[in-house]
Amino acid sequence: MTQTSPRIDLGRTIRAMRRRADLSQRELAAKSGVPQATIARIESGRAADPRFRTLEALVAAVQGRIVLSVPTACDGVEVGGGIDAGPAGPGVVEEGGGQATCGLPAVPHDELRDAVGRRYPAHLDAWPVHEPKDWPGAWWADWYNLPPERWPLPLPEATYERDRGYRDRRRRAERVRREFSIRQVVEPGRSATSWRFVAELPDGELIGELRAHERTPHLAYGDDESVWPRDLVLDGVLVAGEHRRLGIGRGLLDALLRRMAEVRIGGVSGIAEGPGVNFLAACGFRIASRRPLAMCLDLPVRSGPGRPP
Template identity: 45%
Template sequence: MAAEGDAFDVGAALRDLRRRADLSQRELADRSGVPKSTLARIEAGRGGEPAFRTVARLVGAAGGELALRLPGDQFPASGAMVLGMPVDEPRDEADRRYPAHLDIRRVRTLRDWPGAWWAHSYTLPERLWPVRVPELTYDLDRARRDRRRWRQEARARVTFRRAFDGLPATSWRFLAEVPGGGPVGELRAHERSVDLLLGEDLGDRREVVLEGVVVAPDLRFLGIGRRLVELLAKEMAGADIRVAHAVFEFGGVEFLLACGFELRASRPSALMLDVRGLPGVSAAPEPPSSGR
Protein backbone atom coordinates (compact mmCIF):
# COMPACT_ATOMS: atom_id res chain seq x y z
CA MET A 1 0.00 0.00 0.00
CA ALA A 2 1.36 3.40 -0.89
CA ALA A 3 2.12 5.78 1.94
CA GLU A 4 0.14 9.00 2.30
CA GLY A 5 1.24 11.52 -0.30
CA ASP A 6 3.02 8.91 -2.42
CA ALA A 7 1.89 7.83 -5.89
CA PHE A 8 0.43 4.33 -5.96
CA ASP A 9 2.61 1.93 -7.96
CA VAL A 10 0.08 0.58 -10.45
CA GLY A 11 2.66 -1.57 -12.24
CA ALA A 12 3.75 -3.33 -9.05
CA ALA A 13 0.12 -3.87 -8.04
CA LEU A 14 -0.68 -5.44 -11.41
CA ARG A 15 2.34 -7.72 -11.15
CA ASP A 16 1.21 -8.85 -7.71
CA LEU A 17 -2.35 -9.47 -8.90
CA ARG A 18 -1.10 -11.34 -11.97
CA ARG A 19 1.09 -13.51 -9.76
CA ARG A 20 -1.87 -14.43 -7.55
CA ALA A 21 -3.88 -15.33 -10.65
CA ASP A 22 -0.92 -17.33 -12.05
CA LEU A 23 -1.07 -15.55 -15.39
CA SER A 24 1.76 -14.62 -17.72
CA GLN A 25 1.77 -11.21 -19.37
CA ARG A 26 0.60 -12.75 -22.63
CA GLU A 27 -2.25 -14.62 -20.94
CA LEU A 28 -3.47 -11.50 -19.11
CA ALA A 29 -3.21 -9.45 -22.30
CA ASP A 30 -5.31 -12.01 -24.19
CA ARG A 31 -7.95 -12.08 -21.45
CA SER A 32 -8.23 -8.31 -21.13
CA GLY A 33 -7.81 -7.28 -24.75
CA VAL A 34 -5.00 -4.93 -23.76
CA PRO A 35 -1.87 -5.30 -25.93
CA LYS A 36 0.95 -7.15 -24.26
CA SER A 37 3.34 -4.29 -25.00
CA THR A 38 1.04 -1.89 -23.11
CA LEU A 39 0.86 -4.22 -20.13
CA ALA A 40 4.65 -4.62 -20.13
CA ARG A 41 5.12 -0.82 -20.12
CA ILE A 42 2.66 -0.37 -17.24
CA GLU A 43 4.35 -3.03 -15.11
CA ALA A 44 7.78 -1.59 -15.87
CA GLY A 45 6.64 1.91 -14.91
CA ARG A 46 7.28 3.35 -18.38
CA GLY A 47 5.02 5.48 -20.56
CA GLY A 48 3.47 7.76 -17.93
CA GLU A 49 0.20 7.22 -16.10
CA PRO A 50 -1.97 4.51 -17.70
CA ALA A 51 -5.61 5.21 -18.48
CA PHE A 52 -8.06 4.22 -15.74
CA ARG A 53 -10.10 2.17 -18.19
CA THR A 54 -7.03 0.19 -19.22
CA VAL A 55 -6.11 -0.57 -15.61
CA ALA A 56 -9.71 -1.55 -14.85
CA ARG A 57 -9.75 -4.02 -17.77
CA LEU A 58 -6.48 -5.59 -16.64
CA VAL A 59 -7.55 -5.86 -13.00
CA GLY A 60 -10.92 -7.35 -13.92
CA ALA A 61 -9.35 -9.90 -16.29
CA ALA A 62 -7.03 -11.03 -13.47
CA GLY A 63 -9.92 -11.48 -11.04
CA GLY A 64 -9.27 -8.34 -9.00
CA GLU A 65 -11.41 -5.37 -8.13
CA LEU A 66 -10.62 -1.67 -8.14
CA ALA A 67 -11.70 0.48 -5.20
CA LEU A 68 -11.74 4.25 -4.82
CA ARG A 69 -10.97 5.65 -1.38
CA LEU A 70 -11.88 9.09 -0.09
CA PRO A 71 -9.39 11.12 1.97
CA GLY A 72 -9.47 9.99 5.59
CA ASP A 73 -10.85 6.51 4.84
CA GLN A 74 -8.82 3.84 6.60
CA PHE A 75 -10.03 0.86 4.60
CA PRO A 76 -11.10 0.37 0.98
CA ALA A 77 -14.59 -0.61 -0.04
CA SER A 78 -15.78 -4.09 0.92
CA GLY A 79 -14.46 -6.82 -1.38
CA ALA A 80 -11.70 -4.68 -2.87
CA MET A 81 -8.11 -5.88 -2.99
CA VAL A 82 -5.29 -3.76 -1.58
CA LEU A 83 -2.26 -4.59 -3.66
CA GLY A 84 1.41 -3.80 -3.44
CA MET A 85 4.85 -5.22 -4.12
CA PRO A 86 8.16 -4.72 -2.34
CA VAL A 87 10.47 -2.18 -3.90
CA ASP A 88 13.34 -4.64 -4.27
CA GLU A 89 11.91 -7.06 -6.83
CA PRO A 90 14.11 -10.04 -7.72
CA ARG A 91 15.99 -9.81 -11.01
CA ASP A 92 18.04 -12.28 -13.02
CA GLU A 93 21.72 -11.95 -13.89
CA ALA A 94 20.83 -9.74 -16.86
CA ASP A 95 18.97 -7.35 -14.50
CA ARG A 96 15.58 -8.38 -15.88
CA ARG A 97 12.50 -8.89 -13.73
CA TYR A 98 11.41 -12.49 -13.36
CA PRO A 99 7.88 -13.28 -14.55
CA ALA A 100 5.69 -12.33 -11.59
CA HIS A 101 3.38 -15.37 -11.77
CA LEU A 102 6.23 -17.87 -11.30
CA ASP A 103 6.64 -17.27 -7.53
CA ILE A 104 10.38 -16.62 -7.36
CA ARG A 105 12.04 -18.09 -4.25
CA ARG A 106 15.56 -18.27 -2.89
CA VAL A 107 17.58 -21.49 -3.06
CA ARG A 108 18.67 -22.23 0.51
CA THR A 109 19.15 -25.99 0.12
CA LEU A 110 19.26 -28.30 -2.88
CA ARG A 111 15.73 -29.39 -2.03
CA ASP A 112 14.57 -25.87 -3.04
CA TRP A 113 15.88 -26.16 -6.59
CA PRO A 114 13.98 -28.24 -9.19
CA GLY A 115 17.19 -28.53 -11.19
CA ALA A 116 18.87 -30.58 -8.45
CA TRP A 117 17.40 -33.86 -9.68
CA TRP A 118 20.96 -35.20 -9.81
CA ALA A 119 21.49 -34.75 -6.03
CA HIS A 120 20.38 -38.08 -4.62
CA SER A 121 18.60 -37.44 -1.32
CA TYR A 122 20.06 -33.90 -1.45
CA THR A 123 23.13 -35.05 0.47
CA LEU A 124 25.94 -34.46 -2.04
CA PRO A 125 28.67 -32.13 -0.72
CA GLU A 126 28.93 -28.85 -2.60
CA ARG A 127 32.32 -29.76 -4.12
CA LEU A 128 30.58 -32.59 -6.03
CA TRP A 129 27.80 -30.48 -7.53
CA PRO A 130 28.08 -30.76 -11.34
CA VAL A 131 26.55 -27.33 -12.00
CA ARG A 132 26.42 -23.97 -10.26
CA VAL A 133 23.29 -23.64 -8.12
CA PRO A 134 21.41 -20.37 -8.78
CA GLU A 135 20.49 -17.93 -6.04
CA LEU A 136 16.84 -17.84 -7.14
CA THR A 137 14.56 -20.40 -8.73
CA TYR A 138 10.95 -20.99 -9.78
CA ASP A 139 8.61 -23.67 -11.12
CA LEU A 140 7.58 -23.50 -14.77
CA ASP A 141 5.00 -26.25 -14.31
CA ARG A 142 1.59 -24.86 -13.26
CA ALA A 143 0.72 -27.96 -11.25
CA ARG A 144 3.92 -27.58 -9.22
CA ARG A 145 3.16 -23.93 -8.52
CA ASP A 146 -0.38 -24.77 -7.42
CA ARG A 147 0.89 -27.53 -5.15
CA ARG A 148 3.51 -25.25 -3.57
CA ARG A 149 0.93 -22.52 -2.95
CA TRP A 150 -1.48 -25.05 -1.47
CA ARG A 151 1.23 -26.32 0.88
CA GLN A 152 2.02 -22.78 2.02
CA GLU A 153 -1.66 -22.06 2.64
CA ALA A 154 -2.15 -25.32 4.54
CA ARG A 155 0.91 -24.65 6.73
CA ALA A 156 -0.46 -21.20 7.60
CA ARG A 157 -3.89 -22.60 8.53
CA VAL A 158 -3.02 -25.85 10.31
CA THR A 159 -4.04 -26.16 13.97
CA PHE A 160 -2.92 -28.62 16.65
CA ARG A 161 -4.75 -30.22 19.56
CA ARG A 162 -4.71 -33.20 21.89
CA ALA A 163 -7.58 -35.65 21.39
CA PHE A 164 -9.18 -37.38 24.38
CA ASP A 165 -12.39 -38.93 22.99
CA GLY A 166 -12.61 -42.68 23.56
CA LEU A 167 -9.01 -43.03 24.76
CA PRO A 168 -7.79 -44.47 28.07
CA ALA A 169 -6.00 -42.11 30.44
CA THR A 170 -2.62 -43.60 29.55
CA SER A 171 -3.00 -42.98 25.80
CA TRP A 172 -1.73 -39.82 24.12
CA ARG A 173 -3.06 -38.68 20.75
CA PHE A 174 -2.34 -35.36 19.04
CA LEU A 175 -3.87 -34.14 15.79
CA ALA A 176 -2.83 -31.60 13.16
CA GLU A 177 -5.88 -30.35 11.28
CA VAL A 178 -6.67 -27.91 8.48
CA PRO A 179 -10.02 -26.17 9.08
CA GLY A 180 -12.52 -27.60 6.63
CA GLY A 181 -10.04 -30.21 5.45
CA GLY A 182 -9.81 -32.64 8.36
CA PRO A 183 -6.69 -34.22 9.93
CA VAL A 184 -3.37 -33.90 8.09
CA GLY A 185 -1.09 -35.27 10.82
CA GLU A 186 -1.25 -37.47 13.90
CA LEU A 187 0.98 -38.51 16.79
CA ARG A 188 0.21 -41.47 19.05
CA ALA A 189 1.94 -42.52 22.26
CA HIS A 190 1.20 -44.40 25.46
CA GLU A 191 2.42 -44.31 29.04
CA ARG A 192 4.22 -47.07 30.83
CA SER A 193 5.09 -47.40 34.49
CA VAL A 194 8.77 -47.98 35.17
CA ASP A 195 7.78 -49.35 38.59
CA LEU A 196 5.89 -52.19 36.92
CA LEU A 197 8.52 -52.63 34.23
CA LEU A 198 11.37 -53.15 36.70
CA GLY A 199 9.38 -54.56 39.61
CA GLU A 200 10.64 -51.86 41.96
CA ASP A 201 9.09 -48.90 43.71
CA LEU A 202 10.71 -45.90 42.06
CA GLY A 203 8.23 -43.34 43.26
CA ASP A 204 5.58 -43.84 40.59
CA ARG A 205 7.97 -43.04 37.79
CA ARG A 206 6.28 -42.85 34.41
CA GLU A 207 7.56 -42.74 30.84
CA VAL A 208 5.99 -42.29 27.41
CA VAL A 209 6.51 -44.60 24.44
CA LEU A 210 6.10 -42.85 21.08
CA GLU A 211 4.21 -45.17 18.76
CA GLY A 212 4.31 -43.11 15.59
CA VAL A 213 4.07 -39.75 13.84
CA VAL A 214 2.19 -39.58 10.54
CA VAL A 215 1.85 -36.57 8.22
CA ALA A 216 -0.08 -36.45 4.94
CA PRO A 217 2.40 -37.08 2.07
CA ASP A 218 1.63 -33.78 0.32
CA LEU A 219 2.34 -31.81 3.52
CA ARG A 220 5.62 -33.34 4.64
CA PHE A 221 8.74 -31.25 5.29
CA LEU A 222 6.65 -28.31 6.53
CA GLY A 223 7.37 -28.76 10.25
CA ILE A 224 4.01 -30.36 11.08
CA GLY A 225 5.53 -33.54 12.51
CA ARG A 226 8.02 -31.57 14.60
CA ARG A 227 5.19 -29.39 15.93
CA LEU A 228 3.33 -32.54 17.04
CA VAL A 229 6.42 -33.76 18.90
CA GLU A 230 6.79 -30.34 20.56
CA LEU A 231 3.17 -30.51 21.67
CA LEU A 232 3.78 -33.95 23.17
CA ALA A 233 6.84 -32.65 25.04
CA LYS A 234 4.85 -29.73 26.43
CA GLU A 235 2.08 -32.00 27.70
CA MET A 236 4.65 -34.36 29.21
CA ALA A 237 6.28 -31.51 31.10
CA GLY A 238 2.88 -30.50 32.48
CA ALA A 239 2.31 -34.09 33.69
CA ASP A 240 5.81 -34.28 35.22
CA ILE A 241 6.91 -37.00 32.79
CA ARG A 242 10.51 -36.52 31.73
CA VAL A 243 11.35 -39.33 29.28
CA ALA A 244 9.88 -40.50 25.98
CA HIS A 245 11.14 -43.60 24.13
CA ALA A 246 10.76 -44.36 20.43
CA VAL A 247 11.72 -47.06 17.96
CA PHE A 248 11.50 -45.93 14.34
CA GLU A 249 12.55 -47.24 10.96
CA PHE A 250 13.09 -45.87 7.47
CA GLY A 251 13.62 -42.09 7.70
CA GLY A 252 12.13 -41.74 11.16
CA VAL A 253 15.49 -41.78 12.94
CA GLU A 254 16.69 -38.57 11.29
CA PHE A 255 13.34 -36.93 12.04
CA LEU A 256 13.49 -37.82 15.74
CA LEU A 257 17.09 -36.66 16.04
CA ALA A 258 16.03 -33.31 14.58
CA CYS A 259 13.27 -33.15 17.21
CA GLY A 260 15.73 -33.60 20.09
CA PHE A 261 15.73 -37.36 20.65
CA GLU A 262 19.08 -39.03 21.40
CA LEU A 263 20.35 -42.41 20.28
CA ARG A 264 20.78 -44.92 23.10
CA ALA A 265 23.44 -47.61 23.33
CA SER A 266 20.95 -50.38 24.06
CA ARG A 267 18.98 -51.66 21.11
CA PRO A 268 15.79 -53.73 21.29
CA SER A 269 15.53 -56.82 19.17
CA ALA A 270 13.36 -56.46 16.08
CA LEU A 271 10.78 -59.24 16.07
CA MET A 272 7.68 -59.99 14.00
CA LEU A 273 4.75 -62.24 14.84
CA ASP A 274 2.93 -63.90 11.95
CA VAL A 275 -0.21 -65.29 13.58
CA ARG A 276 -0.83 -67.63 10.66
CA GLY A 277 2.06 -69.78 11.82
CA LEU A 278 0.78 -70.24 15.38
CA PRO A 279 -0.81 -73.57 16.41
CA GLY A 280 -4.52 -73.33 16.94
CA VAL A 281 -4.92 -70.21 14.82
CA SER A 282 -6.90 -70.76 11.65
CA ALA A 283 -5.92 -68.88 8.54
CA ALA A 284 -8.23 -66.21 7.17
CA PRO A 285 -10.37 -67.45 4.29
CA GLU A 286 -9.14 -66.69 0.81
CA PRO A 287 -11.03 -63.89 -0.98
CA PRO A 288 -13.48 -65.15 -3.59
CA SER A 289 -12.23 -65.32 -7.16
CA SER A 290 -13.58 -63.03 -9.85
CA GLY A 291 -15.25 -66.02 -11.56
CA ARG A 292 -13.92 -65.18 -14.99
Protein backbone atom coordinates in the same frame (compact mmCIF):
# COMPACT_ATOMS: atom_id res chain seq x y z
CA MET B 1 -5.29 22.40 5.11
CA THR B 2 -5.76 19.18 3.17
CA GLN B 3 -3.24 16.77 1.75
CA THR B 4 -3.82 14.95 -1.53
CA SER B 5 -4.15 11.19 -1.13
CA PRO B 6 -0.96 9.45 -2.36
CA ARG B 7 -1.13 7.63 -5.69
CA ILE B 8 -1.36 3.89 -6.01
CA ASP B 9 1.73 2.14 -7.40
CA LEU B 10 -0.05 0.65 -10.41
CA GLY B 11 2.87 -1.47 -11.55
CA ARG B 12 3.26 -3.16 -8.17
CA THR B 13 -0.51 -3.58 -7.85
CA ILE B 14 -0.97 -5.16 -11.29
CA ARG B 15 1.96 -7.53 -10.64
CA ALA B 16 0.44 -8.55 -7.30
CA MET B 17 -3.00 -9.11 -8.85
CA ARG B 18 -1.51 -11.10 -11.71
CA ARG B 19 0.43 -13.26 -9.27
CA ARG B 20 -2.70 -13.92 -7.19
CA ALA B 21 -4.56 -14.93 -10.37
CA ASP B 22 -1.54 -17.06 -11.43
CA LEU B 23 -1.36 -15.49 -14.90
CA SER B 24 1.64 -14.60 -17.01
CA GLN B 25 1.67 -11.30 -18.90
CA ARG B 26 0.77 -13.16 -22.09
CA GLU B 27 -2.15 -14.94 -20.39
CA LEU B 28 -3.44 -11.69 -18.87
CA ALA B 29 -3.21 -10.02 -22.28
CA ALA B 30 -5.29 -12.79 -23.82
CA LYS B 31 -7.97 -12.55 -21.09
CA SER B 32 -8.15 -8.75 -20.99
CA GLY B 33 -7.53 -7.77 -24.61
CA VAL B 34 -4.77 -5.40 -23.50
CA PRO B 35 -1.53 -5.90 -25.46
CA GLN B 36 1.26 -7.60 -23.56
CA ALA B 37 3.58 -4.69 -24.36
CA THR B 38 1.16 -2.32 -22.61
CA ILE B 39 1.02 -4.55 -19.54
CA ALA B 40 4.82 -4.70 -19.46
CA ARG B 41 5.05 -0.88 -19.62
CA ILE B 42 2.54 -0.47 -16.77
CA GLU B 43 4.31 -3.00 -14.55
CA SER B 44 7.74 -1.47 -15.20
CA GLY B 45 6.49 2.07 -14.54
CA ARG B 46 7.15 3.28 -18.08
CA ALA B 47 3.42 3.89 -18.63
CA ALA B 48 2.99 6.52 -15.96
CA ASP B 49 -0.64 7.37 -16.70
CA PRO B 50 -2.47 4.48 -18.44
CA ARG B 51 -6.04 4.92 -19.63
CA PHE B 52 -8.83 4.08 -17.22
CA ARG B 53 -10.38 1.62 -19.69
CA THR B 54 -7.07 -0.22 -19.85
CA LEU B 55 -6.96 -0.63 -16.06
CA GLU B 56 -10.62 -1.61 -16.01
CA ALA B 57 -9.98 -4.41 -18.53
CA LEU B 58 -6.97 -5.68 -16.59
CA VAL B 59 -8.79 -5.72 -13.25
CA ALA B 60 -11.89 -7.36 -14.74
CA ALA B 61 -9.73 -10.10 -16.28
CA VAL B 62 -8.71 -11.24 -12.78
CA GLN B 63 -12.28 -10.92 -11.46
CA GLY B 64 -11.56 -7.79 -9.46
CA ARG B 65 -13.16 -4.37 -9.49
CA ILE B 66 -12.11 -0.75 -9.24
CA VAL B 67 -13.67 1.16 -6.36
CA LEU B 68 -14.06 4.93 -6.71
CA SER B 69 -15.11 7.21 -3.86
CA VAL B 70 -15.44 10.95 -3.34
CA PRO B 71 -12.52 12.19 -1.21
CA THR B 72 -13.64 13.01 2.31
CA ALA B 73 -11.77 15.26 4.67
CA CYS B 74 -10.68 13.34 7.75
CA ASP B 75 -8.48 15.10 10.27
CA GLY B 76 -7.21 17.35 7.50
CA VAL B 77 -6.23 14.48 5.19
CA GLU B 78 -8.20 13.52 2.10
CA VAL B 79 -9.11 9.84 1.85
CA GLY B 80 -9.72 8.44 -1.61
CA GLY B 81 -10.55 5.05 -3.17
CA GLY B 82 -8.58 2.25 -4.73
CA ILE B 83 -8.63 -1.15 -6.39
CA ASP B 84 -10.71 -3.94 -4.87
CA ALA B 85 -8.87 -7.13 -5.63
CA GLY B 86 -12.00 -9.26 -5.54
CA PRO B 87 -10.93 -12.88 -5.02
CA ALA B 88 -7.35 -11.77 -4.43
CA GLY B 89 -8.21 -10.13 -1.12
CA PRO B 90 -9.45 -6.87 0.40
CA GLY B 91 -8.80 -3.75 -1.61
CA VAL B 92 -7.83 -1.48 1.24
CA VAL B 93 -5.55 1.32 0.12
CA GLU B 94 -2.75 1.79 2.61
CA GLU B 95 -0.43 4.76 2.84
CA GLY B 96 3.25 4.01 3.17
CA GLY B 97 6.52 5.35 1.87
CA GLY B 98 4.84 8.33 0.19
CA GLN B 99 2.74 6.08 -2.08
CA ALA B 100 -0.52 4.23 -1.77
CA THR B 101 -0.44 0.50 -2.38
CA CYS B 102 -3.36 -1.84 -2.85
CA GLY B 103 -4.06 -4.26 0.00
CA LEU B 104 -2.75 -7.27 -1.95
CA PRO B 105 0.10 -9.49 -0.78
CA ALA B 106 3.24 -8.16 -2.44
CA VAL B 107 5.17 -10.26 -4.93
CA PRO B 108 7.81 -11.84 -2.64
CA HIS B 109 10.60 -11.74 -5.24
CA ASP B 110 9.77 -8.29 -6.64
CA GLU B 111 13.25 -6.97 -5.85
CA LEU B 112 15.13 -9.75 -7.67
CA ARG B 113 16.54 -8.94 -11.12
CA ASP B 114 18.05 -11.07 -13.85
CA ALA B 115 21.43 -10.46 -15.52
CA VAL B 116 20.06 -7.58 -17.63
CA GLY B 117 18.09 -5.93 -14.84
CA ARG B 118 14.61 -7.30 -15.59
CA ARG B 119 12.15 -8.51 -12.98
CA TYR B 120 11.33 -12.19 -12.84
CA PRO B 121 7.75 -13.19 -13.82
CA ALA B 122 5.42 -12.04 -11.06
CA HIS B 123 3.10 -15.05 -11.25
CA LEU B 124 5.96 -17.53 -10.74
CA ASP B 125 8.07 -18.23 -7.64
CA ALA B 126 11.64 -16.98 -8.01
CA TRP B 127 14.44 -17.52 -5.52
CA PRO B 128 18.20 -16.80 -5.27
CA VAL B 129 20.64 -19.49 -6.38
CA HIS B 130 23.55 -20.11 -4.00
CA GLU B 131 24.51 -23.68 -4.97
CA PRO B 132 23.52 -26.24 -7.61
CA LYS B 133 20.69 -27.75 -5.57
CA ASP B 134 18.91 -24.36 -5.66
CA TRP B 135 18.70 -24.47 -9.45
CA PRO B 136 16.20 -26.82 -11.19
CA GLY B 137 18.33 -26.57 -14.35
CA ALA B 138 21.26 -28.23 -12.59
CA TRP B 139 20.18 -31.79 -13.42
CA TRP B 140 23.80 -32.86 -12.98
CA ALA B 141 23.96 -31.65 -9.35
CA ASP B 142 22.20 -34.73 -7.98
CA TRP B 143 24.84 -37.06 -9.37
CA TYR B 144 28.12 -35.24 -8.91
CA ASN B 145 29.59 -33.56 -5.87
CA LEU B 146 31.96 -31.23 -7.67
CA PRO B 147 33.80 -28.15 -6.35
CA PRO B 148 32.58 -24.84 -7.85
CA GLU B 149 35.54 -24.54 -10.20
CA ARG B 150 34.46 -27.78 -11.89
CA TRP B 151 30.76 -27.06 -12.29
CA PRO B 152 29.93 -27.69 -15.97
CA LEU B 153 27.54 -24.72 -16.13
CA PRO B 154 27.63 -21.29 -14.50
CA LEU B 155 24.91 -20.73 -11.90
CA PRO B 156 22.42 -17.87 -12.42
CA GLU B 157 21.79 -15.25 -9.73
CA ALA B 158 18.19 -16.50 -9.33
CA THR B 159 15.81 -18.98 -10.92
CA TYR B 160 12.15 -19.98 -11.09
CA GLU B 161 10.03 -23.01 -11.89
CA ARG B 162 7.62 -22.86 -14.82
CA ASP B 163 5.70 -26.07 -14.04
CA ARG B 164 2.27 -25.04 -12.74
CA GLY B 165 1.74 -28.25 -10.77
CA TYR B 166 5.05 -27.80 -8.96
CA ARG B 167 4.22 -24.16 -8.30
CA ASP B 168 0.80 -25.00 -6.87
CA ARG B 169 2.25 -27.69 -4.60
CA ARG B 170 4.96 -25.32 -3.39
CA ARG B 171 2.47 -22.57 -2.55
CA ARG B 172 0.11 -24.98 -0.81
CA ALA B 173 3.03 -26.30 1.24
CA GLU B 174 3.91 -22.76 2.29
CA ARG B 175 0.29 -22.12 3.29
CA VAL B 176 0.07 -25.37 5.27
CA ARG B 177 3.37 -24.64 7.05
CA ARG B 178 2.09 -21.18 7.96
CA GLU B 179 -1.45 -22.11 9.03
CA PHE B 180 -1.45 -25.55 10.70
CA SER B 181 -2.03 -25.75 14.44
CA ILE B 182 -1.60 -28.52 17.01
CA ARG B 183 -3.79 -29.40 19.96
CA GLN B 184 -4.13 -32.20 22.46
CA VAL B 185 -7.37 -34.14 22.15
CA VAL B 186 -9.17 -35.04 25.38
CA GLU B 187 -12.09 -37.33 24.61
CA PRO B 188 -14.78 -38.57 27.02
CA GLY B 189 -14.24 -42.19 27.94
CA ARG B 190 -10.56 -42.19 26.90
CA SER B 191 -8.13 -43.27 29.60
CA ALA B 192 -6.09 -40.45 31.11
CA THR B 193 -2.97 -42.48 30.33
CA SER B 194 -3.71 -42.39 26.58
CA TRP B 195 -2.38 -39.26 24.89
CA ARG B 196 -3.40 -37.95 21.48
CA PHE B 197 -2.27 -34.83 19.62
CA VAL B 198 -3.55 -33.73 16.21
CA ALA B 199 -2.34 -31.24 13.60
CA GLU B 200 -5.11 -29.41 11.75
CA LEU B 201 -5.68 -26.70 9.17
CA PRO B 202 -8.03 -23.79 9.92
CA ASP B 203 -10.91 -25.54 8.11
CA GLY B 204 -10.56 -28.55 10.41
CA GLU B 205 -8.74 -30.84 7.96
CA LEU B 206 -6.68 -33.39 9.90
CA ILE B 207 -3.15 -33.60 8.51
CA GLY B 208 -1.20 -35.25 11.32
CA GLU B 209 -1.59 -37.22 14.52
CA LEU B 210 0.54 -38.45 17.42
CA ARG B 211 -0.49 -41.12 19.90
CA ALA B 212 1.29 -42.25 23.06
CA HIS B 213 0.46 -43.97 26.33
CA GLU B 214 1.83 -44.04 29.85
CA ARG B 215 3.51 -47.22 31.01
CA THR B 216 3.05 -48.67 34.47
CA PRO B 217 6.31 -50.60 35.12
CA HIS B 218 5.47 -51.05 38.81
CA LEU B 219 2.69 -53.47 37.78
CA ALA B 220 5.18 -55.66 35.93
CA TYR B 221 7.80 -55.70 38.69
CA GLY B 222 5.54 -55.62 41.74
CA ASP B 223 7.19 -52.59 43.32
CA ASP B 224 5.54 -49.53 44.75
CA GLU B 225 4.41 -47.02 42.12
CA SER B 226 6.53 -44.25 43.63
CA VAL B 227 9.72 -46.24 42.97
CA TRP B 228 9.29 -46.05 39.18
CA PRO B 229 9.23 -42.68 37.39
CA ARG B 230 6.37 -42.06 34.97
CA ASP B 231 7.27 -42.41 31.33
CA LEU B 232 5.57 -42.74 27.95
CA VAL B 233 5.63 -45.12 25.01
CA LEU B 234 5.25 -43.47 21.62
CA ASP B 235 2.63 -45.39 19.64
CA GLY B 236 3.13 -43.51 16.39
CA VAL B 237 3.49 -40.21 14.54
CA LEU B 238 1.49 -40.00 11.31
CA VAL B 239 1.51 -37.15 8.78
CA ALA B 240 -0.48 -37.05 5.55
CA GLY B 241 1.79 -37.92 2.64
CA GLU B 242 1.31 -34.66 0.74
CA HIS B 243 2.19 -32.64 3.85
CA ARG B 244 5.40 -34.33 4.93
CA ARG B 245 8.71 -32.49 5.33
CA LEU B 246 6.88 -29.35 6.51
CA GLY B 247 7.73 -29.63 10.22
CA ILE B 248 4.35 -31.10 11.19
CA GLY B 249 5.75 -34.27 12.75
CA ARG B 250 8.34 -32.26 14.67
CA GLY B 251 5.60 -29.91 15.84
CA LEU B 252 3.53 -32.82 17.15
CA LEU B 253 6.49 -34.22 19.03
CA ASP B 254 7.37 -30.80 20.47
CA ALA B 255 3.79 -30.48 21.74
CA LEU B 256 4.13 -33.88 23.41
CA LEU B 257 7.41 -32.88 25.08
CA ARG B 258 5.93 -29.61 26.36
CA ARG B 259 3.01 -31.47 27.90
CA MET B 260 5.37 -34.01 29.44
CA ALA B 261 7.31 -31.19 31.08
CA GLU B 262 4.09 -29.71 32.47
CA VAL B 263 3.07 -32.97 34.18
CA ARG B 264 6.64 -33.88 35.14
CA ILE B 265 7.09 -36.97 32.98
CA GLY B 266 10.77 -37.36 32.22
CA GLY B 267 11.03 -40.00 29.50
CA VAL B 268 9.48 -41.30 26.31
CA SER B 269 10.48 -44.31 24.23
CA GLY B 270 9.36 -45.81 20.96
CA ILE B 271 10.12 -48.35 18.27
CA ALA B 272 10.95 -47.08 14.79
CA GLU B 273 12.09 -48.43 11.45
CA GLY B 274 13.11 -46.98 8.11
CA PRO B 275 12.66 -43.18 7.89
CA GLY B 276 11.16 -43.16 11.39
CA VAL B 277 14.60 -43.88 12.85
CA ASN B 278 16.08 -40.77 11.23
CA PHE B 279 13.08 -38.69 12.29
CA LEU B 280 13.32 -39.64 15.97
CA ALA B 281 17.11 -39.21 15.93
CA ALA B 282 16.68 -35.70 14.51
CA CYS B 283 14.26 -34.97 17.38
CA GLY B 284 16.85 -35.97 19.99
CA PHE B 285 16.00 -39.65 20.55
CA ARG B 286 18.86 -42.07 21.07
CA ILE B 287 19.15 -45.82 20.70
CA ALA B 288 18.37 -47.44 24.05
CA SER B 289 19.98 -50.87 23.99
CA ARG B 290 18.45 -51.80 27.30
CA ARG B 291 14.98 -51.71 25.73
CA PRO B 292 13.43 -54.85 24.20
CA LEU B 293 14.18 -55.50 20.56
CA ALA B 294 11.54 -55.19 17.89
CA MET B 295 10.94 -58.73 16.62
CA CYS B 296 8.72 -60.31 14.00
CA LEU B 297 7.72 -63.77 12.79
CA ASP B 298 7.14 -64.59 9.12
CA LEU B 299 4.90 -67.57 8.46
CA PRO B 300 5.36 -69.69 5.32
CA VAL B 301 2.54 -69.13 2.85
CA ARG B 302 1.59 -71.86 0.40
CA SER B 303 0.99 -70.89 -3.21
CA GLY B 304 -0.75 -72.59 -6.10
CA PRO B 305 -3.76 -74.92 -6.15
CA GLY B 306 -5.24 -75.83 -2.83
CA ARG B 307 -4.16 -72.58 -1.12
CA PRO B 308 -6.53 -71.96 1.78
CA PRO B 309 -8.66 -68.83 1.53
